[in-house]
Amino acid sequence: MNAAAWTCLLLPLGSTVLITLLGGSISRRAAGWISTVSCAGAFAAAVVAFVVMLGRSPDDRSELSTAYTWLAAGNFKVGFSILTDPLSMFMMLVVTGVGSLIVAYSLGYMDGDDEERRYFAYMSLFVFSMLLLVQGGNLLFLLIGWGLVGLSSYLLIGFHHERPSAVAAAKKAFIMNAFGDATMALAFFLLIQKTGSLDFDVVFSRADGLSQTVLVLVALGLLGGAVAKSAQLPLQTWLPDAMEGPTPVSALIHAATMVTAGVYLIVRTNPLFELAPHVQELAAGLGTATLLMAGLIALVQTDIKRVIAYSTMSQIGYMFLGAGIGAYANAMFLLMVHAFFKALLFLGAGIVIHALGGEQDIRRMGGLRKLMPKTWLAMLIGGLALAGIPPLSGFFAKDSILAAALAGDTYDRVLFAVGIVGAFLTGLYTFRMLFVVFGGEQSAYVREHPPHAGHDRLVNWSMGLTVAVLAVLATFGGWIQFAGVWTPITDWLEPVAKPLIEATNSQEAVASIISVAVGALGIGVAWWIYSAHRMKAPRPWAVLEHKFYFDELYNGLFYWPAVALARILDWTVEGPIVNGSIVGVAGLTRRTGDWFRALQTGLVRVYAFALAAGLAVLVLVFIAVR
C-alpha cells in the first residue's frame, strides 16, 4: 500500500522534473503525453492502494510512512511522511482521477500553444502538490502541499503571462493564499509550542490537554487557511479573477480539487475543530454566507467561467456548511461529486470557448445548442447535477448536507434555510447561463464566428472523451451513497472523521423535497426569463456587479494602506532618518572640517597666538588643579 501511495505521489513530480529537464528536446505534445501518463499512472497507483486498503479491516486502514527526517530543528522533528488512510485515499482517488481526465483534456485544449511544455510541467506539479496536500503525513507536509498547490495555481493562472490581467490575478490568488498559509503557520507555531509536534496523532492526542484559548486560536488559524484556499468569505475575491487561467486549469484547480482543500483540512483536523466548537460553527456560518453571496453574484456575471467560478464558491460553501456542522462524510461526498460535475461544466465551457476562439462573454453567445449538441448535453447534465436535480449526482450530496443541517440546533436550521435559498439561486444562475449560451437564436457574434470543429483527431478525442467520462460520472457518481439507504462513504471515512450529526430519514426526505423543489423553481424561473421570454436581463444591482465591493474593501483595507505605508516610510523614515542621518552626519562632519580649516588662516601670528593661548590655559589649569 505504501509503495503504491508513494508511487502515486511521486509520479507527477517525476513528470514535472522530466519535462523541465528535457526542455526543448521533446515535442510539445510529448510533454502532454508524459504528463497525462504520469497522472494516469498516479491514478492507477491510487487504485492499487485503494484495493489493498479495501482488503484490510477498517481499524487497520491507516498507515504512516516516513521517508526521512525533513526538518529537525531543536527538539522539533518533522519527517517527510505520507499518511495513507481512508480520507487521504478518498482524496487521492478524486484528485488523480479527475486530474488525469483534465490533463488528458488539456492535450487537446492546449494544443498549439507556444508554451505547452511549461503548461504540462505546471499541471503535473499541481497534481503532485495536491497529492502531497492530501497525503501529507503531518501538518507541516499538509502545509507544504497547501503552499505548493497555491504556487501551482499561481503559475497556471498566470500562464498567459503576457496578459497583465492574468499576471495580476495570479498574484492576487497567491497573496491571498499566502495569507491563509500564514494563519495556518501561526496555528502550527502555537501547536509546536504547546505540543511539541506537528504529527497528526501526537497533536490530536495532546489536544485535549490544551486550553480553550489555544484551541480556538489554532482552529482559527486553520480556518483562515481553509477559507483562503477554498475562496470562502472573507477571502474569496481571488477565485473569480483566477479564471484568467486556461480553462482546464479552472476545472482542475479552481473547481475540482484545490479549492476544496479547505474542506479536506477541516475534515482532516476535525479533532481540533471539535474541541473548538465555536470555530467550527463559524466555519459553517462562513460557508453558508459564502454560498448565498456567491449565488447572488453569479446571477449577474457575464463571463461564462466566472459564473461557474461563483457557483464553485457557492458549492464549497455547502461543503463548509457540512464540515462545519460535523457532517464530514456528506461534505466529502459533495466534494467528490462536485469535482465531477464542476469539472464537466468547466470543460464543457472550455469547449465552447475553444470553439468560439477564446470568447468568454455569455452576452455574445447564444443559440449554440444546435451547433454543439453534444456539448449542450454535457453542460445540461452538469447544470442539472449542480442544481441538485435527481437522479444526478448533486442531488444526493447536497441534500444530505442540508438534511444534516436540518437535524441540528437552531443555528444549523438557520443555515439550512439559507442553504435552501442558495439552492434556488443555484438553479437560477446555472440555467441562466445555459439558456443564454445555448438557447435562443444565434447571436451576431456566433454567426460571425461559427464554432469550428477541430480537424485534429487527438484534439477532438481528448476533449470529447474526457467530457463524456465526466458526464457519466456526474450522472451516476452520486449513487454511491444515498443517505439513509446505503452509506459506503460515511462508513469508509468513519475511522478518520466520525460524523457529529446524522439526519433521520424523515429529515432527509424533507430536505430533499424542499431543495429539489426550490432548485427546480430556480430552473423554472431561469427558463421563464431567459428562454421563454429571452428577456433582457434586468439591470443588476451595482452591489452585485461589484461583488459586494470586497475587492474595493480589500484594496482599501490592505493593499493601499500597504502601499501608502511603504511610501510614507520611504518619505519619512528611509529618506530623512535612515539616509538623512548619514547625510546629516556627513554634512556636519564636513562643516566642522570647514570650520577647522577656516582657523588655519595662514597667518603665522595666529599660529603663535594659538600656542600662547594654549600655554596660558595649560599653565592656568596646572596651577589651579595642583
Place this chain on the structure above:
Amino acid sequence: MTSHGWITTTMIMLPLIAAVVLWVVPMPRVWVAPAALLVSLFEVGFWIEALVRYDFDRGGLQEWNHATWLKDLGVSYSVGFYQGFSIWLVGLTTIVMAASTAYGYWMRRDRPRAYYGLMLFLTGAIVGVFTAQDLLLFYIFWEAMLIPLYVLIGAWGGPGRLNATIKFVIYTMVGSLLMLAAVIVYGLQAGTFSMIDGGTNASDWIFLGFAAAFVVKAPLFPFHGWLPDAYRESPAEVSAVLSGVISKAAAFGFLRICFSLFPAGVQDFRTPILVLAAIGLVYGSLLAFRAPDIRGVVAYSSLAQLGLIVLGLFATNNLGIDGAVLQMVNHGLISAVLFLLAGAVERRAATGRFESLGGMAKGRPALATVLMATGIIALAVPGSGAFAGEFAILAGVFQQGWLYAVVGAVAIVLAAMYVLRMISGVLHARKGPAVHDNALDLRPAELAILVPLIGILLFLSAWPAAITDRVLG
C-alpha cells in the same frame, strides 16, 4: 603551532596567497581569470573535504590550528571550525565566491589581475571571519573584508559608486570600530583574546560594542542606510557576495561571539534586538515592495531577511537558531542568484528598473525558469528550504513572544507581494521599452553558474535537515 589538521589554514591562506601571486607575478592576462576561478573551485573542494572531516556528532572546535602571534597581549592566530554552523557558512562563502568569480569571468571584467586578486583576497578574509577563534583575529579578518570590497565596488561599480562606497565603508566601519573597542576591553579584562579560553563576560557595554558592528553589517533596521546604494551600485557579483555572504558574517558574529561570550548581554538586549529585527522585517518588506528596480527589491528584501535571521537567533532556542542558520545559507544562495540574475538582466536591458522591463519570459525560457525558481524559493513557498528556515525561525521566536511570529507571518505575505512584483515586473506582462527582441536568453555559461546554486537550493528544499540537524553541538 598547534595543529589539528591542515585544512582551515589552507582554506584561509590559499586565496590570500593566490591573490598576492596574481598581483605580483606577471602573467598573461588571459590566464588570470581561469587561475582565480580554479583557486575558488579548489576552495569549494577543500570545503567539501572539511565537511567530510568535520565530526558533527562530536561538534565543538575541530580542525583547529593555533599559533601564538602577539604574545604580549594574548593574541594568537587561532582558526578552526567551531560547531556545525561555521562549516555551513564557510561552504556558503566558497560556493558563492566561486560563482561570483565565475560570473566575473563571464562578464570579462577589465583589469583582471586586480579584480580577481581582490576577489580571492575577499574569499580568504571571509573564510577567516568564519573560522577565527581569536577575537582580534576575527576583527582583522572582519576589516580585511572591507578593503577589497571598497575597491571592487568603487572601481567596477555603477555610476553612483563613489558615494555608495564611502557610505558603505564608513558606516560599517563606525560599527566595527566600536567592536574594536569592545574587543580590547574584553581581551584586556580576560587576559586573552581567545574566544575559547576567554570565558564569558557579563558586561553589557562590551556586548553592545559587538552588537554595533553586527547590526550595521547585517544590517538591521535602522542601520541600513548604506545598503540600498551599495547593493545598487556594486557589480552584480559583488552585490551577490555582499548580500549573500558578508551580511551573514554579522549573524555569525552574533551566534559565535555574542551568544558564547556575552550571554548576559544577549539576555538583557534580547527584546530590543528582537523588536528592531521585527521592525526591519516588515520595513524591509514594505520598501522592497516599493523599490523601483530589481536590485532595490533584493536589497530591501535582504534587510528583511536579515531581520528574520536575527529573530531566529535571538529566539535563543535551538529551534530558532537552527532555522536561522539554515536561512543564512538559503538567503545567501538566493540573494546571490538574484543579484547575478539582476546583473544578467541589466546586461541585456541596460537597466534594472521595472518601468522599462517586462515581458522577458517570452522566448527566454531559461531566464524565466531560473528567475521563477529562485523567486519562488525566495518567497518561502512551503516546501522550499527557505520555508523550512523561516518556519523554524518563527516557530522558535514564537516561544519568545507570539507577536514576533505574527509580524513574521505578515512579512511572509509581504514577501510574496514583493517577489511576485519583481518576477512579473521582469518577466511578465507587456514587453518593456528596454527589452529588445534580440536580447538573449541566459547563455550556457550563465546557466552553468546559476544552476548549481539553484541545485543546492533545491537540495536544501528536499532536505533542510541536512543543515538544521547539524548546526550546534
Place this chain on the structure above:
Amino acid sequence: MILASAANVLVWVVWVAAAFACLASGVAVISFSNPFYSALALIGNLGSLAVLYLLLSAEFVAAAQVLVYAGAVMVMFLFVIAYLGGKADAPWTGHLPGQTIAAIVAAGALLVEIVLVIAGQADGHLSSPAEITDSFGSPAEIGRLFLTDQLLAFEITSVILLVAAVGGVILGSHSRQEASLGDDDARA
C-alpha cells in the same frame, strides 16, 4: 653692616635702573615702527641685561652678552636692516582685528600667571639664595664647567652654530637657483 647695607642700596639702585631700562627697552623693541630703532632698543635691552647678569655674579655671561650678543649679533642685525632699508610697519595694527587684543590678553594672562607663581614662591624656596664662592660665574669656572659637566653642551652649541652658518650661506647666497627657478615660480 653699614658698608654692606650701603652696598645693598647701591645694588638696589643699579638693579632698579637696569631692570627699568631692561623692561623699557623691551617694550620699545616691540613698539617702534622702524626695525632699526627696535634693533637699537634691543641692544640697550641686552646691555641692561648684562648689568643684571653682573648683579647675579655671572661675570662671564655678562661679558659674553655684551661682546657676542649685543656686539656681533646685533651688528649683523643692523647690517641686514640697513641693507633692506628698514621698512616700517605700524605697530599694534594689522588686518586681524582681534589679534592684537587677543594677543595682549594671552600675553597678559601668561605674565600674570608666571608672576603669581613666582610671587607665591617668593617666600618659599626662592627666598633664601645659596651662598656663593668668589669664583662663581668667573670665566675659569665657566670654562671648567664647559670642559667637565657640560662638555657635550659646549660641543653641541658649536654644531648648532655650524648648521646655522651653513644655513646663512645657503639662504644668503644668490645662487643659480634664484636665476633658474625664478621663472619656474613665475610659471607656477
Place this chain on the structure above:
Amino acid sequence: MLGPDTAAYLIVAAFLFTTGALGVLVRRSPLIVLLSLEIMLNGANLALIAFSRHFANGDGQIFALAVMAVAASEVVVGLGLIVAMARKRLDLDVDKLSSLRG
C-alpha cells in the same frame, strides 16, 4: 645676596618673556618678530642666570651661554630668510605670507 631677591629678577624675566611673546603676536615685520624672539630667549636667560645664582650652580650659566649661541643661530637663519624674501621683492610683512593656508 645683595640687592633684590631672586624673585625680583624672575619677575623681570617673566616680563621680558611675555613682552617678547607679545611682540611676536602683534608685529608684522619679520625683523621685529625676530627681535621679539630674542627678547623671549633673553628673558629665559635671565631666569636661568637668576636660578643659577640662587642655587649657586653654574649649570644655569652654561645653559644661558648655549642659549645665546642658539639665539644667534636662529637670528642667522632668520635673517637669511628675510634677505631671501627681500631679494624676491616680497613685502616684509608676515601677514602677507599666507599663500599656505586652509
Place this chain on the structure above:
Amino acid sequence: MTAAVTIPPVDWFAISPSLILLGVAGICLMVAVLAPDAAKRTTSAVVTAGGFVGAFVAAVLLYDKTPTGMSVIADTVRRDRYFALAALILAAVGLVAVLVSYTEHRHGHVAEYYALLAAAAGGMIFLTQANSLMTLFLGLEWFSISLYILCAIDYAKERSLEAGLKYLVVGGFGSAVLLFGSALVYGATGKLTFDAIAGAVTAGGLQHDALLLTGLAMIIVGLGFKASAAPFHMWTPDVYEGAPTSVTAFMSAATKVAALLLAFRVLVTAFPQEDGLWTVAIAVIAVCSLVLGNFAALVQKNLKRLLAYSSISNAGFMLIAVSANSALGGRALLYYLIPYAAASIGAFAVVAARERELARDVSLDDLAGMGWERPLLGAAMWTFMLSFAGLPPTGGFLGKFYVFSSAYDRGWLWLVILGVLATAVSLYYYLNVIRALYLRPGAELQFAAGGQPPRDSLLQAGTAACVVVVVGSFFAVQPLIDLAQKAIATL
C-alpha cells in the same frame, strides 16, 4: 683658582649615531665646496646614505650592547635601548629620505641639502638620548634649525620660503617657551638632568610646586609643538605643504619619532610624580589633535596638506600612548612609530613621485587613475593609507590596537571611544585617497607639461621598503614588541 679640570670619560659609542651623521654632514659640506658640480649630487647622496647605514648599524650595536640603561658623559645623555631603537628608526627614515631625495630637482645646494639632512637626523637621534634639559634644548634646536633651512632650501620658490619663515617664527616661539619652562623647572629643583629632577622633587616634596608645574606646562607645550599636537600644531600644514616634498617626507616621519619619544622620556623619567596632571593634559592634547587633525583633513584637497593633518591626528594617537604613562604605553608608542614612520615617509615619497611626474603640486584630483597607471606606487599609497587608517593587514592597525589597549589599561575607556570615533572620521579622507587612486578614471586628469618621467627606481625602492615595513610590522609584531619591551625596560 686653578681647579683641577678632569674631563669626564666620554662614551663615544653612546653618541656614535649622531657623531656618524655629523661626520657625514661635514663630508657633504666639503663635497659642496670641493667636488665638481657634476659629482656633487651622487657623491653627497652616497655618503649620506652610507652615513645613515652607519648610524643604523651603530644603533643596532648599541641596542645589542646596552642591556641596561646608563647615563653617560656627565649624565647629560642616556645610553639605553630606548634611544638605540629610536636611532634605528630615525636612521632608517633618513636612509629612505635619501632615496626619495635623490632625484628631486634642485638647482644648487645639493650637497648642502644632504649635509643638513644628515645633521637634522643626527640632532633628532641626539634629542632622543638627551638626559638633561640643556641637552634637550640643544638637541631640539640642532635639528630644528637644520629643518628651518631645509624647508626653505628651495628659497627661489615663494612657498618654500614662506614655509621656512613660518616654521622658524613659530618654532622659535615654541623653543623659547620650552626654554623658559626648562628654566622654571631648573629653578624649582636646581637640577637639569631628568633623574635628578625627579629625585629633587621627591626629596623636596615638590609635587605640587607651582614653579615646577608651570615649567612642566611649558615643556609640554614646547614638545607638543614639535610633535605637532593640537593646539600647537598650526604650523604643520603650512610647512608640510610649502617645504620641498622630500623634506616633508623626512620631517613628518622623523620629527614625530624624535619629539614623541623624547616627550615620553622626559615625562616619565623627570616628572613621574606629576603624572596625575600631565597624563590628563597629554590626553586632552591628544583628543584635541584627533578632533582637529581629522576634521580639518576631511576638507583638504592638496595631498600634502591632507597628509599633514593626518600626521596631526596620528600624533594624537601616539600621545594617547604617552598619556598612558605605562610600560604598555611605551611599547605602544614605540611600536606605533615604526609603521607610522614608514607609512608617512612612504606616502610623501609617492606624493613626490607624482609631483615630479606632473610638475605641480599634487591635489587629490591629480591622483586620478594613478593606481592603475603606476601600480607599485599606487599599491604602496594604498597600503600607507590603510596603515594610517588603522586597517589590517598593516602595522597601523596593531599600532592603534596597542594604543587603545594602553589607554584602556590606564582605565581611560573614554579615550578609547574617542580614538575609535576619530578613526572613523579619518577613514573618510584616507579612503578618499584610495578613491582617487583607484576608483576614478585617469582620463579626468589633464597632465601638465614638463614633468619628469615616472621612472625613479630609487624612490620606488624606498617606497617598497616602506611597504615592507608597514605590512611586515603587522605580521612580525611580536619581535618588534619584544624590542620595544626591552627598550622600555632600559629607560
